[in-house]
Amino acid sequence: MDKLPPVRTGIYLALFTLTILMVFRLVSPVVTLSIVVCSLLIMDRKALGQVDYGLLMTFVCFFIFAGNMGRLEPVRQFFNGLLQKNTLLTSVVSCQMISNVPSAILLSGFTENYPSLLTGVNIGGAGTLIASLASLITFREFTGRYKDSAGGYIRRFSLFNFGFLFLLTCFCLLIGR
Secondary structure (H helix, E strand, O other), X not given: OOOOXXXXXXXXXXXXXXXXXXXXXXXXXXXXXXXXXXXXXXXXXXXXXXXXXXXXHHHHHHHHHHHHHOOOHXXXXXXXXXXXXXXXXXHHHHHHHHOHHHHHHHHXXXXXXXXXXXXXXXXXXXXXXXXXXXXXXXXXXXXXXXXXXXXXXXXXXXXXHXXXXXXXXXXXXXXXX
């Protein structure tokens, strides 16, 4: 195994720490973005060229969509009603359409039942390809290498993921989540 360069590794760990501090709102997103981009421009310009900007923008759009939908009164009433009936199922189903992290953000404003919401969006990461960013990244990597096998991948992926989604959802409903 190749040995990691200590200085470069230290800088990447510092950048990672900075982004974690940003998530906890201890550092400004603008400051963080500026530092990370400038650091990459200096240290690893090639990395910026390898980012899948289309996929990144897809998820930015999911977050914008989720935020805007949560402000519409008919949507608020709709989700309030569904979440009162079953937070787990509502969160699982919403993940199949707008992905699990944006779903968690969207639905968190309509419920106090956070254990069921978090369980639902975690389980909801299985199912469709867009249910989880990781699934989309995996699909993109696979089809980049095996272009002729995309259909088979989607069939197997769907079979395993929907099976797993069904079993986990049933189990959680059985134990009263």
